[in-house]
Amino acid sequence: MPHVRNKLTALAVKSINSVGKHADGNGLFLQVTANPKTRELRKSWLVRFTPLNGKVRETGVGSVDLVTLAQAREKTLEIRKNAKSGADVVVAKAEVRQEAVRQRAASMTFAQCAEAYIKAHESSWKNDKHKTQWTNTIKMYANPVLGKVAVQDINVSMIMKVLDPIWQTKTETASRLRGRLENILDWARVREYRTGENPARWRGHLEKALPARNKAKTVKHYAALPIDEYPAFMSKLREQTGVGPLAFQFAILTAARTSEAIAARWDEIDFNDKSWTVPAERMKAGRVHRVPLSTAAMAVLKAVRGLDPVYVFPGLKCGKPISNMAFLMTLRRMKRDDLTAHGFRSTFRDWAAERTDFQNEVAEAALAHVISNQAEAAYRRGDLFEKRRALMEAWAVFGMS
Template identity: 35%
Template sequence: MRDTGSRQWLLRIQSDGKRRDLGLGTAETGERSTETKTASAKLAAVDRKSLTLAEARDKADAYRRMVRAGIDPVEERKKAPATIPTFESATKTCHGEMKASWRNAKHTKVWLACMESHVFPTIGQQPVDAIDSIIVRDLLAPIWMEKPETSRRILQRIGVVLDFAHIKGWRPTETSLKSVRRGLPKHKRDDSHFDAMPYDEAPAFFARLLAAEHTAGKDGLAFTILTAVRSNETRFATWSELDLKKKTWTIPGSRMKTGMTHIVPLSPAAIEILNRRWEGRTSNDGLVFFATPTKPMSDMTMTKALRTMGVTDAHVHGFRSTFTDWAAETTSIPKEVVDKALAHKLPDKVEAAYRRTDFFERRQVLMTMWADYLVGKKNVVRLVTAA
């Protein structure tokens, strides 16, 4: 605690064998109100550098990466540009640099026109480092239910611009806008979506699944849940795709819905299942989960395992939604990392062109947290505050 009585977020790390305490900013006190907080009050809060826990975690993650790369965060802050562009100017700069990778000229024009129509009139003249989740939520609220597809695209594009601004040094931290959706009504789900088990029911079910007799179907179901992959990716998994020492599963693009190779980090719980399956293998490069040594499980085998466990109101594929909801509601992991874990193909081509990283190290942490949650453990990311 400072002499003024305010609290500060600190990140405590080891660098070159020495402990360092890096200030992240003032800890925000009290709850923000999306109903009563004026625009000027929001900007004042940004100017004071007050941070919520989620914002402090994002900033701490960025500092850790800088330290690992041999960059001193304190020195980097001194290099920050003196002039911060407006959101409109930053958007146009981002658009100008990204459009070279787009093939569709119509999309290039529509992308910016959408921002000009729905975003610039409201927040275009605000400094790009002043845009936070509350401002974005208030911007989208009037059209969120009326124009759901448009509003979702705007949210994605704002995220791209804010991440672009961070890379340019116009914003101090990476940006997470997942809290925006929590402050808005849920869009009606498409009837084609698979029923999902609520995430708070998943640990109890998973405990029963692990305690049940081990069969290819039940092992495959548990492995699918732990890795958050599609059922077909598990059904056709072979030992040649797995590296148990490196704890990775490399799924070739020919078997992925996106057509792109996907590397899955394997949690200890997933490795335990694979070690058990390894003992019963018929060859070192054959199928991991099979009906016969040369024939993969039927696409109904895992569904049958789910039904024999007494679950009739959820689908195997629905556990991907369970995983998504858990990550959004209980962790500070950014949505783009969760999307990479699910091997989602980003619908926005600008975002896809910009986010080329596969976030592998962060996905390792995420999948271990998910596995720990399912087996009843807790994996807490800790930030240190001054006493």
């Protein structure tokens, strides 16, 4: 019995609304699908054919909005005719897609991918410093070797050429750079700019070629001021002039991180409650941190009040806070290159442990450290604010002694 052809009509194509495949004959089907959320119907043409290898294939030939019934029938005849001569339209489409991927990969350099990655992710980073670190390490260490190379062509030897010169001497930077290279190359693979394994992957890969970070070089902790030298240092710091030294005092008196202090805003300060609330997006732990302000910290705020309507410590550029280099420059002017701003958090922690009777958890809360013990964290609901207020006042008084 001969196959029935041309079962459908143009009117039927418009009126059929039942989900499924509706045969026209000769391997052509009207395929009706429904959006799972909106239940909106979509109609398209599907051709079923059997190439010389005997494996039944299906391929779409367009939406009914773009391809008429007559055109779909013509495409069906062409596909079936080519199939008899050995051509496989599905394989041909796949080859076209693969070639398009190859062309995209060949046109994208590592530098272009790195720039696109940073632009795509910078909105999720907590501060501008993070973007600056990404941009600078890629520009300084990676781009001289990889910048102009097609991202598809990057291999392990190229990655090693970037990392080898700094792995022993700048281990922390090299380790972070490796992670950034891995992220960029993973992004490029997802975007189909490259295929294959990630040559910057550490686990089960580069860990076999490079010494572990803790074995490559002893970790150098932030330089901290000895407890007994702290009062004299604060006395000299108070002698410095300008917004930078005042911001530095505020950071030390509140045991805050540099990024938290320099970006402080007036709408975060409560003068009545004598507190400073740092929003979650600026905190390392990603949660709101309320800071009790000592008498000395309040004096700093009064000294800068009125300089800017938004930022507590405004920079030279309008609408911007001071630079994250301000504290470093202050230390240089004081001829204390042996110290770091972050190290004063360690000085504070040592002082609280060795010179006071405050509980360990009070000092940890003042530093906004995350409780590593999950069971303890679950039971400790409060922020020990009033106890921290007494601790920070004692810290300020010690700096005046």
